Amino acid sequence: MLKTLRQIASIGIATEPPPQADESLRIREGLKDRIRAVLGRALCIRHIDAGSCNGCELEIHALNNPVYNIEGLGIRFVASPRHADLLLVTGPVSKHMELALRRTYEATPDPKLVVALGDCGCTGGIFGENYASLGPVSNVIPVDVAVPGCPPSPTRILQGILAALARTSDKKARSVSAHLNTPG
Amino acid sequence: MALQAWFARSEAHPGAPGLRCLALSHQEWRPVAQDLAAAGARLLALWASGNRTAPRVHAAFLTDQAGLVVSVPLSHADAPYPGIEDLFAAAARMQRSMADLSGVRSSDPDTRPWLRHAAWPRSYLPLVDHPLAPDPETALDPYEFVRVEGEGVHEIAVGPVHAGTIEPGHFRFSVVGEKVLRLEERLGYVHKGIEQRFTQIPILEAHRLAARVSGDSAVAYSWAYCQALEGLAGAEVPARAAWLRGLYLELERIANHLGDLGALGNDAGFAFGLAQFSRLKELLLRANHQALGQRYLLEAVVPGGTQRDLTGTGASVLRACLLQIEHEVRTLRAIYDEHEGVRDRFNGAGTVSADLALRLGLIGLAGRASGQAFDLRIDLPCDPYRQLAPAKVVRTEGDVAARVAVRFDELYESCRFVQRILEALPAGPHVAHVPAPGDGATGAGLIEGWRGPVFVALEAGPSGSIRRCHPQDPSWQNWPVLEHAIIGNIVPDFPLINKSFNLSYSGHDL
Numbered sequence: 143m144l145k146t147l148r149q150i151a152s153i154g155i156a157t158e159p160p161p162q163a164d165e166s167l168r169i170r171e172g173l174k175d176r177i178r179a180v181l182g183r184a185l186c187i188r189h190i191d192a193g194s195c196n197g198c199e200l201e202i203h204a205l206n207n208p209v210y211n212i213e214g215l216g217i218r219f220v221a222s223p224r225h226a227d228l229l230l231v232t233g234p235v236s237k238h239m240e241l242a243l244r245r246t247y248e249a250t251p252d253p254k255l256v257v258a259l260g261d262c263g264c265t266g267g268i269f270g271e272n273y274a275s276l277g278p279v280s281n282v283i284p285v286d287v288a289v290p291g292c293p294p295s296p297t298r299i300l301q302g303i304l305a306a307l308a309r310t311s312d313k314k315a316r317s318v319s320a321h322l323n324t325p326g
Numbered sequence: 327m328a329l330q331a332w333f334a335r336s337e338a339h340p341g342a343p344g345l346r347c348l349a350l351s352h353q354e355w356r357p358v359a360q361d362l363a364a365a366g367a368r369l370l371a372l373w374a375s376g377n378r379t380a381p382r383v384h385a386a387f388l389t390d391q392a393g394l395v396v397s398v399p400l401s402h403a404d405a406p407y408p409g410i411e412d413l414f415a416a417a418a419r420m421q422r423s424m425a426d427l428s429g430v431r432s433s434d435p436d437t438r439p440w441l442r443h444a445a446w447p448r449s450y451l452p453l454v455d456h457p458l459a460p461d462p463e464t465a466l467d468p469y470e471f472v473r474v475e476g477e478g479v480h481e482i483a484v485g486p487v488h489a490g491t492i493e494p495g496h497f498r499f500s501v502v503g504e505k506v507l508r509l510e511e512r513l514g515y516v517h518k519g520i521e522q523r524f525t526q527i528p529i530l531e532a533h534r535l536a537a538r539v540s541g542d543s544a545v546a547y548s549w550a551y552c553q554a555l556e557g558l559a560g561a562e563v564p565a566r567a568a569w570l571r572g573l574y575l576e577l578e579r580i581a582n583h584l585g586d587l588g589a590l591g592n593d594a595g596f597a598f599g600l601a602q603f604s605r606l607k608e609l610l611l612r613a614n615h616q617a618l619g620q621r622y623l624l625e626a627v628v629p630g631g632t633q634r635d636l637t638g639t640g641a642s643v644l645r646a647c648l649l650q651i652e653h654e655v656r657t658l659r660a661i662y663d664e665h666e667g668v669r670d671r672f673n674g675a676g677t678v679s680a681d682l683a684l685r686l687g688l689i690g691l692a693g694r695a696s697g698q699a700f701d702l703r704i705d706l707p708c709d710p711y712r713q714l715a716p717a718k719v720v721r722t723e724g725d726v727a728a729r730v731a732v733r734f735d736e737l738y739e740s741c742r743f744v745q746r747i748l749e750a751l752p753a754g755p756h757v758a759h760v761p762a763p764g765d766g767a768t769g770a771g772l773i774e775g776w777r778g779p780v781f782v783a784l785e786a787g788p789s790g791s792i793r794r795c796h797p798q799d800p801s802w803q804n805w806p807v808l809e810h811a812i813i814g815n816i817v818p819d820f821p822l823i824n825k826s827f828n829l830s831y832s833g834h835d836l
Contacts, residue, residue, distance in 0.1 A: 145657065145660060145661050145664065146598060146661050146665075149598075149602065149657055149658070149661065150598070153602070153605070156601075156605045189491045190487055190494075191491075191492070191493045191494050191516065191831075192494075193515075193516045193518050194493070194516065194541070194832065195538040195539065195540060195541040195832045196493055196540060196541045196542050196830065196831070196832050197538065197541025197542070197544070197622060197624065198541070199491055199492065199493065199541075200541065200542060200585070200622060201621075201622075202491050203491055203585065203604070204604070204607075204608060204611070206600075206604070207601070207604035207605055207607070207608050208601050208604065208605050209605060209608045210608075219490075219491060221489035221490070222489075234518055236445075236515065236516050236517055236518045236835075237443075237445030237446070237460055237461075237517075238443045238445050238486075238514060238515045238516070238517055239486065239494060239515050239516065242486050242487050242494065242515070246487055267538075268523075268534060268535055268538055269518045269519070269520070269523060269535075269538075270523070271459065271460060272452075272457055272458070272459070272460070272518075272519040272522060272523065273445070273446045273450065273452055273457070273458040273459070273460060273461070273519055273522070274445055274446065274452070274460070274517050274518050274519040274522075275460065275518040275519050276460050292538075292624060293541070293622060293624075295621060
């Protein structure tokens with residue numbers, strides 16, 4: 143126990159302070175503000191591997207490490223699509239995962255956001271389309287944001303999530319105005 | 327005939343060192359397999375090539391001293407060839423996949439499809455017929471799981487989409503209370519036509535696809551692919567390139583072991599471990615990025631050598647990073663070892679005895695945790711392992727704790743190995759020209775990835791194309807053993823036991 147405490151004390155807080163560069167600063171601060179403004183609570187993400195080579199998954203894991211500390215930003219990965227605001231999908235979408243992906247999408251409550259991750263999720267990548275691969279995620283479900291990269295870095299993934307959040311406000315605004323315009 | 331006699335008839339196979347090849351007649355196939363099984367050889371790979379009228383079956387085996395690649399012409403495409411499931415347990419799923427992809431069927435009893443879940447018509451043979459666009463019709467393939475019956479037995483179906491950030495697969499548990507009586511896996515969900523895709527990419531560029539067979543083993547696959555290609559094209563790899571590849575392979579091993587050690591602590595309820603190890607892994611990935619231009623080394627190995635050279639500054643960055651990692655891992659290991667809760671979950675969980683491991687052909691890291699003392703880096707070394715052999719790490723307990731201990735010890739060895747590479751990296755070019763190989767040339771690559779031996783068989787086609795490329799992941803051998811490891815354990819221990827093997831879905835599903 144003493145060793146554990148000593149290790150914790152000697153490492154201190156590994157989470158990086160907001161970086162100097164404006165671009166990175168905007169992501170972190172912007173993200174927090176937007177989440178509060180738009181969702182008013184934690185953003186919940188459900189990850190689906192729809193056919194990935196598992197490279198993208200390694201960088202998704204990195205988001206949870208103390209350096210990126212995505213939970214510290216109010217973002218959480220959840221176990222069920224029913225708890226999720228956003229689906230983070232890696233691909234290419236294999237024919238065998240098509241049904242599971244569609245069902246996961248259907249199980250996610252509105253306004254559901256979809257971020258397609260990695261070159262394969264965006265375009266089919268090196269695998270392309272064939273008898274067993276349907277190519278990009280957008281061939282199967284609607285995609286809000288596509289983050290290229292092989293694999294994209296954790297920072298790029300965060301940028302994609304931010305871009306998706308910007309879309310949420312549009313979607314919510316649309317759905318509110320549709321509601322207001324409904325007669326009666 | 328004794329094994330020596332078969333080897334006496336064999337020839338050196340281009341590619342990985344220590345590989346021999348042997349063309350067999352249809353009648354010799356079973357006797358060779360029997361002799362190899364009797365000598366305790368492991369089945370490394372099984373694949374088919376050719377067309378509907380003249381199919382061939384190929385197999386690669388590993389003895390303690392050599393690898394043997396055999397090829398067998400089949401007399402009829404429709405008549406079953408003799409199966410070898412009774413001799414090599416790992417053959418069962420490989421044979422089923424060959425039926426799905428190439429249309430050759432074995433005489434063994436399990437004829438259920440394995441990689442095909444009705445995504446394409448049964449009459450279509452992806453590795454024989456012309457490429458096909460995806461079929462818009464989607465139907466669920468009925469699949470017969472083995473039912474366990476009796477009072478109080480019920481089934482738990484899990485997947486393909488799992489609760490965490492992991493790859494998709496289906497697990498069917500038959501349980502009584504919390505105790506697992508039987509687990510049956512169903513894989514193939516991420517089958518994306520990799521072997522067919524290989525035939526559409528120029529042979530000098532397909533190392534990029536090889537690196538993406540299983541992204542966590544990118545260096546092992548791209549190196550094995552390049553080894554096969556360089557062998558069949560007769561290209562020499564400069565010494566510096568071989569050493570750099572060794573450096574990359576060990577960096578990949580260290581990164582994966584760090585990730586697993588953290589995740590295993592987490593699965594045992596010790597979140598501190600995940601935080602600490604994932605921080606160390608991030609340090610390594612950043613050092614990779616600084617020294618080699620990439621966090622994950624998906625583009626690092628190219629035909630003839632490596633994509634880029636390592637500068638003196640890059641070497642210092644890696645050296646300093648690995649010194650820190652090794653130092654901190656020693657502290658963390660002491661914490662794991664002394665933590666009663668962690669010890670309680672690790673010890674005795676998911677045990678695979680050495681005897682069972684031998685019988686089922688468990689290989690790689692998991693094999694070394696169950697007394698299977700085989701490591702290509704030491705037993706069939708290529709450069710730079712011929713010059714700088716790491717020590718072999720073996721445990722005999724075969725439980726989660728043993729697989730954790732192997733990871734810790736291999737991590738130390740790899741850190742030491744990397745330091746030695748960085749000290750003595752030969753000067754010279756880091757890449758050499760590889761000529762386009764002639765039509766019909768064959769070769770094979772064999773590299774000890776972090777998970778186990780990664781095998782790539784390659785056959786050149788006309789004008790710089792690929793006729794056939796077959797990558798085989800060690801997960802093929804080890805997935806079936808996981809079904810045995812869980813028997814008698816409780817369901818909540820499955821994530822921990824599964825993680826301790828950490829097998830590849832993508833590398834298996836192809």
